[in-house]
Amino acid sequence: MKKALQIALGVLTAIGGFVDIGELVTGSEVGARFRMNLAWATVLSLVGIVLFAEMAGRVAAVSQRPVFDLVRERLGPRLAMVNLLASLLITLATVAAEIGGVALALELATSINYLAWVPVVGLLVWVVVWRVNFEVMENVFGLLGLALVVTAVAVWQLGPDWSSVAHQVLHPAKPANESMASYFYYAIAMFGAGLMPYEVFFFSSGAIEEKWTSSDLAVERGNVLVGFPLGAGVTLSIMLGASLVLGPQHISVSSLYQSALPTTVVLGKWALIVVIIGFFACTFGAALETTLSCGYSVAQYFGWQWGKMTKPKDDARFHITLMACLLAATGLVLTTFDPVKITEFVVVFSAAALPLTYLPVLIVANDPGYMGDKRNSPFSNAVGFAFLAVLIVVSVATIPLMIITKVGG
Amino acid sequence: MRRVSRAAGVLATAAVTLLVGCVPTARTAGPYSAKAVRTAEAVHSALASDLLVVRSLRRHHTTAAYVSVATSAAEDDGSAAASTFLAIQPPDDQSEQLRDELSDLLDAAESALGDTRIAGRRGDRGAVLASVDALTKAAADLDHFAQAHS
Amino acid sequence: MEDRGRSLWAALELLDRQLLDCDGTPVAKVDDLEFEEAEAEELPVLTNILFGQAALGRRFNRRLGRGVEMLRRVMVPVAEPGPARIPWGAVKAIGPHLTLSLARSDISDATRVDDWLTRHVLSHIPGSGIKPGGESQ
Numbered sequence: 001m002k003k004a005l006q007i008a009l010g011v012l013t014a015i016g017g018f019v020d021i022g023e024l025v026t027g028s029e030v031g032a033r034f035r036m037n038l039a040w041a042t043v044l045s046l047v048g049i050v051l052f053a054e055m056a057g058r059v060a061a062v063s064q065r066p067v068f069d070l071v072r073e074r075l076g077p078r079l080a081m082v083n084l085l086a087s088l089l090i091t092l093a094t095v096a097a098e099i100g101g102v103a104l105a106l107e108l109a110t111s112i113n114y115l116a117w118v119p120v121v122g123l124l125v126w127v128v129v130w131r132v133n134f135e136v137m138e139n140v141f142g143l144l145g146l147a148l149v150v151t152a153v154a155v156w157q158l159g160p161d162w163s164s165v166a167h168q169v170l171h172p173a174k175p176a177n178e179s180m181a182s183y184f185y186y187a188i189a190m191f192g193a194g195l196m197p198y199e200v201f202f203f204s205s206g207a208i209e210e211k212w213t214s215s216d217l218a219v220e221r222g223n224v225l226v227g228f229p230l231g232a233g234v235t236l237s238i239m240l241g242a243s244l245v246l247g248p249q250h251i252s253v254s255s256l257y258q259s260a261l262p263t264t265v266v267l268g269k270w271a272l273i274v275v276i277i278g279f280f281a282c283t284f285g286a287a288l289e290t291t292l293s294c295g296y297s298v299a300q301y302f303g304w305q306w307g308k309m310t311k312p313k314d315d316a317r318f319h320i321t322l323m324a325c326l327l328a329a330t331g332l333v334l335t336t337f338d339p340v341k342i343t344e345f346v347v348v349f350s351a352a353a354l355p356l357t358y359l360p361v362l363i364v365a366n367d368p369g370y371m372g373d374k375r376n377s378p379f380s381n382a383v384g385f386a387f388l389a390v391l392i393v394v395s396v397a398t399i400p401l402m403i404i405t406k407v408g409g
Numbered sequence: 410m411r412r413v414s415r416a417a418g419v420l421a422t423a424a425v426t427l428l429v430g431c432v433p434t435a436r437t438a439g440p441y442s443a444k445a446v447r448t449a450e451a452v453h454s455a456l457a458s459d460l461l462v463v464r465s466l467r468r469h470h471t472t473a474a475y476v477s478v479a480t481s482a483a484e485d486d487g488s489a490a491a492s493t494f495l496a497i498q499p500p501d502d503q504s505e506q507l508r509d510e511l512s513d514l515l516d517a518a519e520s521a522l523g524d525t526r527i528a529g530r531r532g533d534r535g536a537v538l539a540s541v542d543a544l545t546k547a548a549a550d551l552d553h554f555a556q557a558h559s
Numbered sequence: 560m561e562d563r564g565r566s567l568w569a570a571l572e573l574l575d576r577q578l579l580d581c582d583g584t585p586v587a588k589v590d591d592l593e594f595e596e597a598e599a600e601e602l603p604v605l606t607n608i609l610f611g612q613a614a615l616g617r618r619f620n621r622r623l624g625r626g627v628e629m630l631r632r633v634m635v636p637v638a639e640p641g642p643a644r645i646p647w648g649a650v651k652a653i654g655p656h657l658t659l660s661l662a663r664s665d666i667s668d669a670t671r672v673d674d675w676l677t678r679h680v681l682s683h684i685p686g687s688g689i690k691p692g693g694e695s696q
Contacts, residue, residue: 073575111474249457257479268470303588316676
């Protein structure tokens, strides 16, 4: 019974892990502009995250060391430092985007300007990271994140032409009024939103925080194989809702209120409140995960003691790193740089850094010294390396497309 | 170390190119006309979003806070698009004519968006619902403009 | 040492590995290794594990390493010149990570920064469970 509950809770948190401000904003924009013709990008990123999260979780459960801890000895200190700096920069910007997202959600609820909320949110995130038990943290925000399922209810209520939707999903086509460059740029954005660097490093370190061992592999796989697809499902319903309500009006999404419009228009006041709670939960949860991810990667690179499970006096450097990262991210949002624009940059740069993030996972998951007989099967490796090739192609195409389309155009 | 500095160099070049690409310029009539159309579409998007908010309000589907935030954001998005375009120097006479034509439509749009925002911020449901005509007309005009010049 | 007679490539199997203390607590990474010249035609002898920012700095760039070393001397005036060291004899087991026979609290160089931060920063933050002065409540 306890195992079933563990799987259930893990599943719920994985929904939140997949959906953050990136999916809320980019998912709505893509749905409005391209209808469901980019659903394949989300599905592809789902395949990727399931593949690599399973590997990262398995590494942690079997070797009792999280992936990033092992990156330095596999790649050497210089390459690992490049990896650290790149992921840290992107993840810091992600923390900023998520904090901005929480503040925007609170603005939608209260009409108090989001900038006033930013320091409050920064402080709240720190308080939770500092004091709240890891499992409680994951479970509360995971459960609250379920509120986003209301977007699927809105879609169902709209009663779309499912055969037409299926056609767009299975036989995607570039809409006539969009350029090929824009189409692939947004494909990369959607893809990057689902595969952000922090997800895998957090999942791996989180497995240690939750004290998973080899005997928890079933739980770990349950989380990954059920939780993330549900998260992708929520993303696709946000996309579909936008395509049905915003698309026909030729609305281009640049503010968070527009992501809530389909639910509001179709279902009403209570649904609006629920979806705003969902926005809050998934962005706050992501703010926690990204902040912790920054601390984990720095501490694990240098070999320091780390973890919420450890008493603060024993991992002071880890906690100081967390505070410094939160301060920097909060500062970035307070410069009044639009959080939605920060999000758009972050998902795209995540896509550009993908090989850096996932190659170490693949390498470590194959190490017989750490993994024993639980290392990657030839099948996993075949799929993993094939996917890595896709990641390299995506990574190389990102910056040129960004320049050609003038950041989305 | 050298590989890292080369990579940094590439990144720096990309960043500079990006920034250069973000500066508003339009040296010939073609790009200017395209910018005009894009501006019309962006402002139309803000108007259409406002109209959806109005529709939700009519059905009692929203909260006052949401209407306040949404109408303000819509006006901000619309004005930002309009002022970016109006800041660009038209390259020739034909473009100047285009600018004048669009400028009138943008004025009407900003006026409609502004009125809706004021009503929304004040929580005046009646006034927000009453703005539907101005919003619809401004949106339709901008839509025709965009179709005509695409 | 337990594994006598096993030959290892030091750079491959020792460098950048995690050092754990006798209780399995992370101490540091093997940031560098120190050797002593031996007789002619004999391999150099591994004397110490070097760790910490000074050691890592030196691996990246000699000047950077010297700079960080000087910083270390400023903070810990009684320390020997060079980066923080653990004698090779303290290594109990070699595997995916290196296990020491010492406890982390016995290795002053490893806990120094954490202790300072605990005493001077964390103790002032409510909810840390640490009294100002560094003792647990």
